[in-house]
Amino acid sequence: MATSHSRTDVAIALEDRYGARIYRPLDVVLERGDGCWVFDAEGRRYLDCLSAYSAANFGHSNPLLVAAAAEQMGKIALTSRAFRNAELPGFLQALCTTFGFEMALPMNTGAEAVETAIKAARKWAYEVKRVPAESAEIIVCGNNFHGRTIAVVGFSSEPAYRRSFGPFAPGFKTVPYGDADGLRGAMSERTAAFLVEPIQGEAGVIVPPDGFLRQALEACRERRALFIADEIQTGLGRTGELLACDHEGVRPDIAVVGKSLGGGLYPVSAVLAAREILGLFQPGDHGSTFAGNPLAAAIGRAVLQLLEDGELLARVKARGRRLVTALEGFASPIVREVRGRGLMIGIELTTPARPVCERLARAGVLCKETHGTVLRLTPPLTLDGETAEWLLARLATALEA
Numbered sequence: 001m002a003t004s005h006s007r008t009d010v011a012i013a014l015e016d017r018y019g020a021r022i023y024r025p026l027d028v029v030l031e032r033g034d035g036c037w038v039f040d041a042e043g044r045r046y047l048d049c050l051s052a053y054s055a056a057n058f059g060h061s062n063p064l065l066v067a068a069a070a071e072q073m074g075k076i077a078l079t080s081r082a083f084r085n086a087e088l089p090g091f092l093q094a095l096c097t098t099f100g101f102e103m104a105l106p107m108n109t110g111a112e113a114v115e116t117a118i119k120a121a122r123k124w125a126y127e128v129k130r131v132p133a134e135s136a137e138i139i140v141c142g143n144n145f146h147g148r149t150i151a152v153v154g155f156s157s158e159p160a161y162r163r164s165f166g167p168f169a170p171g172f173k174t175v176p177y178g179d180a181d182g183l184r185g186a187m188s189e190r191t192a193a194f195l196v197e198p199i200q201g202e203a204g205v206i207v208p209p210d211g212f213l214r215q216a217l218e219a220c221r222e223r224r225a226l227f228i229a230d231e232i233q234t235g236l237g238r239t240g241e242l243l244a245c246d247h248e249g250v251r252p253d254i255a256v257v258g259k260s261l262g263g264g265l266y267p268v269s270a271v272l273a274a275r276e277i278l279g280l281f282q283p284g285d286h287g288s289t290f291a292g293n294p295l296a297a298a299i300g301r302a303v304l305q306l307l308e309d310g311e312l313l314a315r316v317k318a319r320g321r322r323l324v325t326a327l328e329g330f331a332s333p334i335v336r337e338v339r340g341r342g343l344m345i346g347i348e349l350t351t352p353a354r355p356v357c358e359r360l361a362r363a364g365v366l367c368k369e370t371h372g373t374v375l376r377l378t379p380p381l382t383l384d385g386e387t388a389e390w391l392l393a394r395l396a397t398a399l400e401a
């Protein structure tokens, strides 16, 4: 995609010379974004169908969010929580009223928020459920993705995430995703919580069988364990509901949100739960220099305002339906299955997805493969109808071969 010694070549050479190669990016060097579109160093325009792994759900450089951030940066951005700040209370209130929880605990990245939820669940298990000391168990699902910290990769089933990083933290058990009986069988009086993605994103947009979330919640109720929904990727409208658990009317005991809570501008995550759980934390138990800072709070609050009237959610549902129906109608020899909810769509191919992503990039569409053969389609939620049709035309061509 680059001419020799172009700005693209120079940027790639520098990055590869000085940076640890933890990703295998497509070789486009993005310089600017505007809504659903991004522009590379050569001035070429692409439709962003990854949205920074669903962290840029409201489009790039969303003017309302940029204005909120700029205004707050001009006042004060960082205080630490050694002092109170004027933005945090309103943000906490907005988080609780938007999602229907009693308390919120802000963090920065998704993995940090998952770690925080695990700490909260263990604390609840010891101090409320009275699980014997140091023996609490958290049950997770096969093929999960909850981030990259040592504790979190320790309960991943993906060899590449774990290889050469052990030893790992004990206290985690794995059951197959979508298997409520398996979950029941794995539970004991030492079970603190079940941690689950309502749709597995990194695993390839895997939607569990209908009723699984509800059955898992019932199992948690029977064994007095907490149901923790990792809504970092699925939350804030990505699937057409505020939380993906809402599709089954399931209210988790703990919900973890992140990614687009920062509006594509800044890392903002949060753990949401009842007072009985988050109220257990005492000063000194947990912390983060950056979490809950006024800039994060101002951006997070502006993000929640974008979701307030439900109009965006309705649009996501309609747009998602149109894309899935059209994709299912493609007579492509390489499409095995189309799945997803709202604007979280996975196209399972019979062939490797990477060459299709490269073909799409040349046609002005940025997608990223996941798990080899899945093309993930997660455009900004602000995608308009005309652009959706433009995208479908390009997908039809790219999937022909």
Ligand SMILES: Cc1ncc(COP(=O)(O)O)c(C=O)c1O
Binding pocket: 053, 109, 110, 111, 112, 114, 145, 146, 147, 148, 197, 201, 202, 230, 231, 232, 233, 234, 258, 259
């Ligand atoms: C479901 C889920 N949980 C946790 C994370 C980790 O978030 P972060 O990369 O912000 O640490 C991700 C990121 O992709 C995710 O999809």
